[in-house]
Amino acid sequence: MTVSKKMESIGKILDHIFSPMVSMGLICLTLVVIYNAMVRFLPIAPDQMAWTEEIGRLLLLWIAFVGAGVITKDEKHFIIDIFTKKMGTRLRLYCLVAGDFLIISFLILLVWETIPVILDQMGQMTSGAVELPLGIFSLSLLAGSSIMLFYVIGKAISNFRNLLIETPGDEAGQE
Secondary structure (H helix, E strand, O other), rough: OOOOHHHHHHHHHHHHHHHHHHHHHHHHHHHHHHHHHHHHHOOOOOOOOOOOHHHHHHHHHHHHHHHHHHHHHHOOOOOOOOOHHOOOOOOOOOHHHHHHHHHHHHHHHHHHHHHHHHHHHHHHOOOOOOOOEEEHHHHHHHHHHHHHHHHEEEEEEEHHHHHOOOOOOOOOOOO
């Protein structure tokens, strides 16, 4: 089994795990925010539920970072491609490979620097109302960055292969 086939099968597993997780998180976030609004503005409960704000914040972080990782698979991030569209295929591939390298470098640095923060927060600090370790909040950044890193590495391998098989006589602007 080739590397790209293995990465594709692992990517499908990740997608089956994290896509529903993001969807369920969004549903839960909606319910928590609605409940918080009802408790705050309607005389339903005698006291405000402080946990709703913390859980809402936690869900929002996980949805944002894991969701960013999930959409990386389909390359649905916001990009500005006005210059690369005018480039020839070979030059465009060089730019894509260079961009992939920069993104991979940044994500590796992000993962590397997030791990000690999480370990420090898990052992020492807790949130106010729910008393969850604060590392659970930061763990969303590690999860999302790791998912993004996996998909960007797969895309970089594909772009690099395309660069190797592309004919060298390609002119700028031609497709």
